[in-house]
Amino acid sequence: MGFIIIGVILLICLIACIKIVPESKVYVIERLGKYHATLNSGINFIIPFIDVVRSRVSLKEMVLDFPPQGVITKDNVTMKIDSVVYAKVFDAKLFTYGVENPRLGIETLAATTLRNLVGALDFDDTLTSRDRINSSLEATLDEATDAWGIKITRVEVKNIAPPSDILDVMQKQMTAEREKRQAVTEAEAHKQSVVMMAEGDKQAKVLQAEAERDAAIARAEGEAKSIQLRAEAEARALEMLTAANVSPEVLKLKGLEALKDVADGNATKIFVPTDLTDVISNVAIAGDSFKSGMENPAAKKAKPLDTTDKHMASAKNPRSESKIHQQAHLANQQMSAQQSALTDEEISIF
Template sequence: MPFVLFIIIPLLLLIVILLISCICLVPQATAYVMEWLGVYNATWEAGLHFRVPFLMRVAKKVSLKEQVVDFKPQPVITRDNVTMQIDTVVFFQVTDAKLFTYGVERPMAAIENLTATTLRNIIGEMELDHTLTSRDVINTKITAILDQATDKWGIKVNRVEVKNIIPPAEIQDAMEKQMKAERQRREAILRAEGEKRSAILVAEGEKESAILRADAVREQRIREAQGEAQAIMEVQKALADSLKLLNEAAPSDRVLALKGLEALEKVADGKATKLIIPSDMQNLAGLVTSVKEMLTDAPADKK
């Protein structure tokens, strides 16, 4: 009995191991290329599968995710005989695991060589200036060519990006000098525009200041004129009021004569070099006599 158990237990373990080896679990976004006795049998997608031990094997595990490959810079020559280094990045995805497994040996090396060859052909038809300013055109052309060439390998090239274009050292120096000169030119333009704007602002400020000063002088003169006019009006009004009061008081001839003498006195005190004397001197003498009598009567009345 112990001998039987010694034989049965290893057999059971072996059977369990064989059963476990028959189970194959394929991960998501992965494909297994299966061979039967060394010949392609099937392509297993994600999920649970069973295989026959010793007769079936996984020939290749293929990732179906989009992959990115950054190739080292490749030397290319432009149409005007300028040698430069171009660094490219290829985005691709495996669409057929069988073709990817059996279509080409070392697919990554094949894509790299094909990319370099295609890039040389495209750049060889372009001049240096056009190359530096036409990355989108280069990307579009090389993507179309690579996608068509790699289709028989079960690979789809989604896009190719020119990551960096490195011209020769002497051209880089010339480009740097040109860029420096361009920066200096732009700085000079900005500085000149700033000075121009500053001068305009100063001129506008001076103009506004002059306008304000002129307005202030004009306002002052208007106010002075208005004051003088108001003063003249007040004087005329006072004179009119005095005449009105005098008229209402019904002055006698003597009072009128006295007012006439006062007016004559003011005329005589003025700066005029000529004095006009009434022609009727008798009236003037009579006027003086009347004034004298008024002055004599005034003290008598007080007594």
């Protein structure tokens, strides 16, 4: 029975000698009230009832989120800044014996350091200098916490809360700035639109001018070609007429037909053929002869009209039904009647 009790006691002591430390943790061991060793992760052995675990320290990175701190800027603007600190333990002995409450110590140190940094900045600089505040705060805290076995890895300013009246002013300023940017953007858009429209009108006018120029060139070339073709056709027609030995009578008849076509319509011009002028000149000679006979009653019998003249023959016997020949024929008849009356008077006188 006694051996069993001794065996149980030895088993309990053996178990008490073994200490298994989890990963990312260390144990601070005190022997007889004094720091003895730091046990790392894994299986460790201690002396039961003599070695005591003083603290269990986590080596993981800690996130210390502190409440907003009231600060005053250089231009006397009161605001609250909310910050967060990232830290980890690099020495379990210093962490255990260096400070009583590491979290409270870091929070107090962060608040005082933040007040010193913001107190040297204006309100506008505080809003736009977060990176500088973060780096300065990190360097100050890291240097101060080295004695506590704590490494400050990063410090971030989460939020800066100005007073409500400052927020109203800032909101109005931002609204005005946005409206200004909107007006500038609309002006630039209108400018670009006007420029693009002007460029489009310019290109359209240039294209229209080029089209009109090409059309004018095409019309001029067409007219030149037409004139050339007409001239060639007329030249060929004259060559054919010359080769065919056309009589003068046929040519005169064709000329009268051409005059008939020209006179047809609402034209106000009068075309007088050369044959008609010859006829009219003969009529004028006959009139002068008649006048001389009237002035000299003793004169001899007036010479009759020369009917052998080709123009008078055309007047007496018109070869076409054109108005010109008809008028010439009528004039010939009137002159014959006057000549007959004159002859009768001369006979009565004698």
